[in-house]
Amino acid sequence: xxxxxxxxxxxKVFVNVVVKNSTTDVYIELCSSKGVxxxxxxxxxxxxMSEEMLNFITSYTRxxxxxxxxxxxxxxxxxxxxxxxxxxxxxxxDVSASEYKCHDKKxxxxxxxxxxxxxxxxxxxxxxxxxxxxxxILANFFKDKVDSHHAMYxxxxxxxxxxxxxxxxxxxxxxxxxxxxxxxxxxxxxxxxDDILDLEDGIExxxxxxxxxxxxxxxxxxxEDLDSLDxxxxxxxxxxxxxxxxxxxxxxxxxxxxxGFNEDYQRFSLIQSSMNRFYKDDKFESKFxxxxxxxxxxxxxxxxxxxxxxxxxxxVYVRHLELGVEVSELARExxxx
Amino acid sequence: MKYxxxxxxxxxxxxxxxxxxxxxxSITLGMLFITYFFLLFxxxxxxxxxDELAVVQSELSVNIKEMKEQITFIEKENLLAxxxxxxNTVLKDSxxxxxxxxxxxxxxxxxxxxENGLVLYGVTPNKDIYNFMLQAPLRSIFHRTYSSFxxxxxxxxxxxxxxYIDEEINLSQEIESEx
Numbered sequence: 032x033x034x035x036x037x038x039x040x041x042x043k044v045f046v047n048v049v050v051k052n053s054t055t056d057v058y059i060e061l062c063s064s065k066g067v068x069x070x071x072x073x074x075x076x077x078x079x080m081s082e083e084m085l086n087f088i089t090s091y092t093r094x095x096x097x098x099x100x101x102x103x104x105x106x107x108x109x110x111x112x113x114x115x116x117x118x119x120x121x122x123x124x125d126v127s128a129s130e131y132k133c134h135d136k137k138x139x140x141x142x143x144x145x146x147x148x149x150x151x152x153x154x155x156x157x158x159x160x161x162x163x164x165x166x167x168i169l170a171n172f173f174k175d176k177v178d179s180h181h182a183m184y185x186x187x188x189x190x191x192x193x194x195x196x197x198x199x200x201x202x203x204x205x206x207x208x209x210x211x212x213x214x215x216x217x218x219x220x221x222x223x224x225d226d227i228l229d230l231e232d233g234i235e236x237x238x239x240x241x242x243x244x245x246x247x248x249x250x251x252x253x254x255e256d257l258d259s260l261d262x263x264x265x266x267x268x269x270x271x272x273x274x275x276x277x278x279x280x281x282x283x284x285x286x287x288x289x290x291g292f293n294e295d296y297q298r299f300s301l302i303q304s305s306m307n308r309f310y311k312d313d314k315f316e317s318k319f320x321x322x323x324x325x326x327x328x329x330x331x332x333x334x335x336x337x338x339x340x341x342x343x344x345x346x347v348y349v350r351h352l353e354l355g356v357e358v359s360e361l362a363r364e365x366x367x368x
Numbered sequence: 369m370k371y372x373x374x375x376x377x378x379x380x381x382x383x384x385x386x387x388x389x390x391x392x393x394s395i396t397l398g399m400l401f402i403t404y405f406f407l408l409f410x411x412x413x414x415x416x417x418x419d420e421l422a423v424v425q426s427e428l429s430v431n432i433k434e435m436k437e438q439i440t441f442i443e444k445e446n447l448l449a450x451x452x453x454x455x456n457t458v459l460k461d462s463x464x465x466x467x468x469x470x471x472x473x474x475x476x477x478x479x480x481x482x483e484n485g486l487v488l489y490g491v492t493p494n495k496d497i498y499n500f501m502l503q504a505p506l507r508s509i510f511h512r513t514y515s516s517f518x519x520x521x522x523x524x525x526x527x528x529x530x531x532y533i534d535e536e537i538n539l540s541q542e543i544e545s546e547x
Contacts (some may be wrong), residue, residue, distance in 0.1 A: 366376075
């Protein structure tokens with residue numbers, strides 16, 4: 032009773048940390064019982080807890096005992112499994128060395144225990160209250176679509192791409208892709224045709240033959256009906272008009288960021304290989320994907336969308352996302368504000 | 369937790385500062401309450417003492433009144449005693465004077481002191497000696513004097529002298545003397 036009274040007198044501070052390749056974004060929200068009253072963010076050129084970052088955080092947290100430190104899980108050994116049944120978890124992934132959490136009693140997201148301990152050790156000065164999976168962010172961000180659409184949802188971060196296929200809130204497939212560490216199995220799944228681009232030498236747009244090569248479409252052998260124009264029209268009917276409206280707003284922003292061309296192609300490659308895995312792996316219930324919703328957390332260029340649309344014939348919708356804000360939203364939901 | 373892999377650390381509003389503040393205010397309030405209750409107790413004891421003192425005061429007043437009455441009574445007794453003493457002294461002097469009045473030739477055999485009188489029995493050689501040497505001074509003292517004689521065997525006369533002082537006259541004389 033007295034504790035609740037004192038709690039109501041204090042502001043709640045949500046410190047949300049998103050670690051990128053070489054920087055760390057800290058987004059702070061000050062909340063009262065009525066909601067968010069202020070927010071501020073800063074970026075630090077370090078991936079560890081620096082004194083500058085600690086000073087920035089403590090300048091807001093020292094005034095209240097109710098400060099919550101939330102982290103977006105950056106573990107490369109994480110993912111999501113389309114079941115909550117403990118007996119069936121091992122069918123998809125060996126979770127003996129992982130911490131896992133069932134989401135809405137429908138699907139499970141997991142991460143490496145050692146990476147969790149690493150986060151707690153790395154941020155022991157501030158402590159850690161919440162660690163969220165990118166898949167939770169993705170499901171929450173596209174909540175309006177996930178519950179009623181069948182589509183692929185992609186969270187694009189600087190170093191990771193989190194990909195999930197939902198069919199009316201049921202997870203069919205999910206994969207967390209590390210851009211710096213493409214596993215051998217992924218490489219095998221990537222189309223190894225002659226016209227694959229050499230990323231080290233740069234990319235010549237002329238070299239990319241989007242429609243001309245049959246090999247690039249070999250993996251989509253089960254969509255032969257696309258040859259029919261009528262069927263293509265049906266695709267167009269399935270387009271999400273509302274999403275296109277939002278997309279036009281983001282178009283100018285995307286066009287201004289052309290420097291991420293190589294990364295976007297890398298992302299495209301990862302997505303493509305992941306889709307191949309989804310279609311080919313018998314573990315997963317394959318359903319043909321027409322729409323792709325991208326949660327853009329880094330400001331991807333228009334190329335990624337173009338690759339996906341032109342090479343994979345997908346309807347792509349890009350929504351810009353502030354990772355810190357989304358992490359904070361989950362933290363607030365956990366606390367009950 | 370719905371989304372997070374880990375549960376948040378427990379948060380408490382009772383930080384070290386709050387604990388210090390609460391402790392400080394608790395001690396302060398405690399001291400205030402103790403002081404308040406002490407004052408209440410003292411007020412209660414003061415009132416009860418005051419009531420007791422009022423009772424004692426009334427008792428003492430009654431005692432004082434009784435003592436004053438006693439003093440008055442004692443003063444009266446003292447006055448009475450002094451009066452009795454004076455009267456006794458006067459009586460003693462009177463008796464001494466009375467015996468001084470009796471001449472050597474007259475012998476008293478008995479004397480009765482009455483409240484307002486004196487009866488003398490004795491032997492006188494003759495009436496003249498009695499009349500001149502004893503009756504004359506008795507008459508000066510008493511208002512009424514009666515004498516009777518009868519002869520004794522040796523030829524002397526036995527006498528009985530009865531003398532009275534009238535009280536009204538005596539009182540009026542006293543008042544006059546007091547005035």
